[in-house]
Amino acid sequence: MLAHATTFALDGLGTRRVRVEIDVRPGLPAFTIVGLGDAAVRESRERVRSAILNSGLEFPQRRVTANLAPADLRKVGPGFDLALACGILAASGQVPAPALASRAFYAELSLGGELHSCRGTLAVAEATRVAAVGQLVLAAAAGAEAALVPQLEVAAVPTLADVVAVLRGGPVPDPPVAADDDVRSDALELADVLGQHEAAEAMIIAAAGGHNLLMCGPPGTGKTMLARRLPWILPDLSGAEALDVTRILSIAGLHAGHGLVRRRPFRAPHHTTSSSGLVGGGASPRPGEVTLAHHGVLFLDELSEFYRSSLEALRQPLEDGLVTIVRGQRSAVFPARCMVVAATNPCPCGRGTTGCRCTEPDRERHARKLSGPLLDRIDVACSLDMPAGALATVPVPTTREARERVHAARARAADRVGDGGPSRNADLTGAQLRRYAPLDRECRERIEGAGRIVTSMRARDRLHRVARTIADLDGAERILPEHVTQAITFRKDVLRTEPDA
Amino acid sequence: MSACDACLRRAWLVGRLSGHLDQVRGQRQHVREVLALSDADLLAALAGAQRQSIAQEHAAFRPRELRARVAAARQASVCAHDAEYPRGLRDLPDQPAALFVAGGDRAAAALARIAEDPFARPTVALVGARRASADARRMAESLGRELACAGVPVISGMALGVDAWAHRGALGAEGDTIAVLGSGADVVYPRTEAGLYDELVARGVVLSEMPPGATARRWTFPARNRIIAALATMTVVVEAAERSGSLITATLAEDLGRELGAVPGRPGVTGTRGTNGLLRQGCAVIRDAQDVLDQLFGAGAREAGRPGKDPARLTLELGAVFAAVAAGHDTIAALCEHPGQVRVVTGQLGELEYLGYVRRAADGRYVTIP
Numbered sequence: 001m002l003a004h005a006t007t008f009a010l011d012g013l014g015t016r017r018v019r020v021e022i023d024v025r026p027g028l029p030a031f032t033i034v035g036l037g038d039a040a041v042r043e044s045r046e047r048v049r050s051a052i053l054n055s056g057l058e059f060p061q062r063r064v065t066a067n068l069a070p071a072d073l074r075k076v077g078p079g080f081d082l083a084l085a086c087g088i089l090a091a092s093g094q095v096p097a098p099a100l101a102s103r104a105f106y107a108e109l110s111l112g113g114e115l116h117s118c119r120g121t122l123a124v125a126e127a128t129r130v131a132a133v134g135q136l137v138l139a140a141a142a143g144a145e146a147a148l149v150p151q152l153e154v155a156a157v158p159t160l161a162d163v164v165a166v167l168r169g170g171p172v173p174d175p176p177v178a179a180d181d182d183v184r185s186d187a188l189e190l191a192d193v194l195g196q197h198e199a200a201e202a203m204i205i206a207a208a209g210g211h212n213l214l215m216c217g218p219p220g221t222g223k224t225m226l227a228r229r230l231p232w233i234l235p236d237l238s239g240a241e242a243l244d245v246t247r248i249l250s251i252a253g254l255h256a257g258h259g260l261v262r263r264r265p266f267r268a269p270h271h272t273t274s275s276s277g278l279v280g281g282g283a284s285p286r287p288g289e290v291t292l293a294h295h296g297v298l299f300l301d302e303l304s305e306f307y308r309s310s311l312e313a314l315r316q317p318l319e320d321g322l323v324t325i326v327r328g329q330r331s332a333v334f335p336a337r338c339m340v341v342a343a344t345n346p347c348p349c350g351r352g353t354t355g356c357r358c359t360e361p362d363r364e365r366h367a368r369k370l371s372g373p374l375l376d377r378i379d380v381a382c383s384l385d386m387p388a389g390a391l392a393t394v395p396v397p398t399t400r401e402a403r404e405r406v407h408a409a410r411a412r413a414a415d416r417v418g419d420g421g422p423s424r425n426a427d428l429t430g431a432q433l434r435r436y437a438p439l440d441r442e443c444r445e446r447i448e449g450a451g452r453i454v455t456s457m458r459a460r461d462r463l464h465r466v467a468r469t470i471a472d473l474d475g476a477e478r479i480l481p482e483h484v485t486q487a488i489t490f491r492k493d494v495l496r497t498e499p500d501a
Numbered sequence: 502m503s504a505c506d507a508c509l510r511r512a513w514l515v516g517r518l519s520g521h522l523d524q525v526r527g528q529r530q531h532v533r534e535v536l537a538l539s540d541a542d543l544l545a546a547l548a549g550a551q552r553q554s555i556a557q558e559h560a561a562f563r564p565r566e567l568r569a570r571v572a573a574a575r576q577a578s579v580c581a582h583d584a585e586y587p588r589g590l591r592d593l594p595d596q597p598a599a600l601f602v603a604g605g606d607r608a609a610a611a612l613a614r615i616a617e618d619p620f621a622r623p624t625v626a627l628v629g630a631r632r633a634s635a636d637a638r639r640m641a642e643s644l645g646r647e648l649a650c651a652g653v654p655v656i657s658g659m660a661l662g663v664d665a666w667a668h669r670g671a672l673g674a675e676g677d678t679i680a681v682l683g684s685g686a687d688v689v690y691p692r693t694e695a696g697l698y699d700e701l702v703a704r705g706v707v708l709s710e711m712p713p714g715a716t717a718r719r720w721t722f723p724a725r726n727r728i729i730a731a732l733a734t735m736t737v738v739v740e741a742a743e744r745s746g747s748l749i750t751a752t753l754a755e756d757l758g759r760e761l762g763a764v765p766g767r768p769g770v771t772g773t774r775g776t777n778g779l780l781r782q783g784c785a786v787i788r789d790a791q792d793v794l795d796q797l798f799g800a801g802a803r804e805a806g807r808p809g810k811d812p813a814r815l816t817l818e819l820g821a822v823f824a825a826v827a828a829g830h831d832t833i834a835a836l837c838e839h840p841g842q843v844r845v846v847t848g849q850l851g852e853l854e855y856l857g858y859v860r861r862a863a864d865g866r867y868v869t870i871p
Contacts, residue, residue, distance in 0.1 A: 197843040198833040198865075216865065346864045357772060359632045359661070361693065383865020389835040396840070446855060485851030486844065489833075489861070 012332030027063030035068030102134030117142030143176025179258035195387025202382035209469030210424030217384030265296030381492030508580030597710035626733035629663025637740035647790030649676020683721035741775035
């Protein structure tokens with residue numbers, strides 16, 4: 001007898017509808033799964049068999065063939081277990097076959113028959129809704145995440161026996177309630193940082209304009225500590241952004257809570273990370289760090305230690321806000337709109353001015369590594385040193401103060417360009433800059449007169465852009481000369497050949 | 502202008518035996534004794550198994566060919582028998598027979614500039630470590646610049662570190678500077694300083710005792726140090742570790758009766774033990790270019806180069822920030838009394854930088870631009 005059930009396979013960050021066909025025929029007892037499954041799918045046979053038997057049901061002692069269609073799509077993971085089990089039960093007449101028609105199934109089975117949630121629940125729930133399949137049956141633990149999708153009928157049940165009860169026409173458990181937004185209470189306090197006022201200001205500017213930031217200073221001066229606080233001074237994710245981030249984290253198996261993620265992600269890949277680790281890759285493409293940091297912060301500590309090829313690979317995603325990965329016949333497009341914060345030592349030994357013994361070739365090599373493709377995308381830079389002077393022990397602004405300033409500046413920038421324009425100053429093209437952020441004569445003279453210290457057109461635009469953000473933070477309608485001069489101080493310029501370069 | 506046949510032959514022989522000289526044991530101590538030998542003795546001492554063949558080459562040496570090579574390398578040569586031979590070098594027992602000066606048409610004029618007695622027209626050699634600290638590189642540059650501003654030619658060896666920055670400082674002030682190379686005057690060593698070499702050839706003086714095309718060898722560096730020490734009225738060691746080449750120059754300068762000075766370095770660091778050791782022995786303490794000028798011309802007789810920009814033209818606030826930076830408050834943090842000032846100070850420093858009064862170093866510190 002033949003039966004089929006509907007489920008979904010994860011494909012990059014998207015999903016593909018999969019039709020699970022079960023054929024139960026007379027013959028020697030056997031259970032075969034075809035349809036390009038990976039090891040987890042092959043092992044699914046044992047889980048399904050045990051789960052059915054341990055739920056007090058019968059596994060047909062005949063020849064069982066399961067086909068996962070479309071057959072050319074590579075299928076990964078244990079999410080097909082439930083659909084396979086339900087298909088077998090329908091094909092062997094233990095549940096009514098029509099009950100499967102208006103349902104999608106997405107859960108892993110344990111040998112005892114319990115349902116477990118799988119990664120990518122949110123994406124599958126959205127796909128179920130879009131495909132108008134009807135009800136989505138999944139593990140009780142995944143209910144809250146599925147409930148984030150409005151107007152979707154969800155049956156979140158704990159065991160296979162409960163699924164059978166529902167399929168036989170029993171009562172459907174109460175629909176799960178969407179969990180509260182995942183606003184973690186462990187906010188990091190910016191004011192824990194003492195003395196690094198210049199760097200804090202640079203970070204606030206970067207946050208306000210969405211500019212990429214470079215921090216340069218010896219170890220132990222607080223670069224990482226500051227960077228970790230950046231997500232907390234950025235505005236919370238908007239509704240659509242939060243769905244994007246939650247979906248990505250869910251598919252990557254990194255979504256620990258149940259609710260919508262409102263806090264911007266912070267990813268700090270180690271400098272030995274390969275280029276496919278950074279931008280994504282694999283035989284069936286998986287998102288990389290730049291995608292996991294989508295709408296959030298990608299922190300590259302020890303920038304000069306990263307493989308050049310990795311940084312090279314980051315350039316295009318940062319430019320376009322997208323990664324396109326092609327592997328064999330497969331391709332995937334991942335979103336990658338994140339802020340990059342890079343940290344580096346001033347020289348290879350890291351001791352900076354006090355007791356540095358690096359040779360000039362060492363320094364030049366260090367500077368050359370930094371000068372690579374990524375630096376082109378960095379708008380704001382700052383230096384850190386051991387805190388000294390009157391401010392050494394004075395805390396920098398609190399997270400709350402910084403957040404409010406950033407928020408006000410972003411609101412001002414968004415108002416200026418209106419709907420449809422880039423809401424972050426960092427995304428303004430040269431032409432948009434001249435249109436939305438015109439300069440008066442004095443400011444233009446300052447930017448152009450800075451020719452000795454700012455040599456390329458691109459660098460001038462960068463100065464212009466950062467000056468606009470500083471003006472936004474200042475609440476100023478127009479860019480004033482002092483905003484330009486502040487931007488001059490925060491320009492990145494670690495590559496000069498000076499006695500101390 | 503060209504060196505005489507005998508001196509060219511001698512210069513050729515030193516170049517020919519350059520590889521053999523590198524084999525001299527304890528070359529630091531003995532290379533000068535070797536260089537003081539006559540041609541025949543030199544051959545006997547160094548040529549070894551090749552003595553016969555090199556002696557034949559020596560006998561067959563055709564000065565015209567070397568002259569042609571010198572001309573082709575756009576160099577001029579001068580020998581101890583010329584009036585243009587630098588007077589300072591005559592104090593050396595092992596004076597180089599000939600000097601080769603790069604620079605095409607400018608070469609002859611360049612030679613004339615260094616021909617004078619070092620005590621009639623003072624010059625200063627700035628020497629120091631290749632692996633110099635940031636402080637030392639900064640010091641070398643500012644000494645070079647300020648001495649050049651005061652009209653004192655700066656002599657050094659175009660090595661990495663202190664040497665290169667001393668030359669850059671002097672060139673930056675449009676001043677006179679002389680590079681004495683260990684290789685031929687047309688061979689750029691170290692290669693990374695090719696840009697500096699070009700500028701030195703175009704605007705300063707580049708010279709060597711080695712004939713054109715000679716490569717740098719271990720022995721050529723201590724050997725050229727004797728030329729530096731003899732050319733200069735005063736040698737200033739900017740930073741040196743113990744047993745370093747710069748200390749050789751210092752000892753030579755002292756032996757020749759030249760002035761010697763050293764820049765005090767951070768205590769407890771190996772890289773400054775040499776310079777601090779010189780100070781311990783009582784050599785002149787050099788804090789800035791004024792100290793050098795006082796030593797050369799007598800206290801207060803000549804002022805160090807004035808900055809080209811006049812802080813008096815700045816607004817009151819910017820002038821105060823500039824003065825604070827000049828006084829060593831060289832980071833944003835050091836210039837702020839309370840957090841509210843950070844943005845103001847950031848803007849002021851940006852403006853000073855834009856106006857060309859200060860610049861920001863790679864480590865985030867601000868330095869004044871004279």
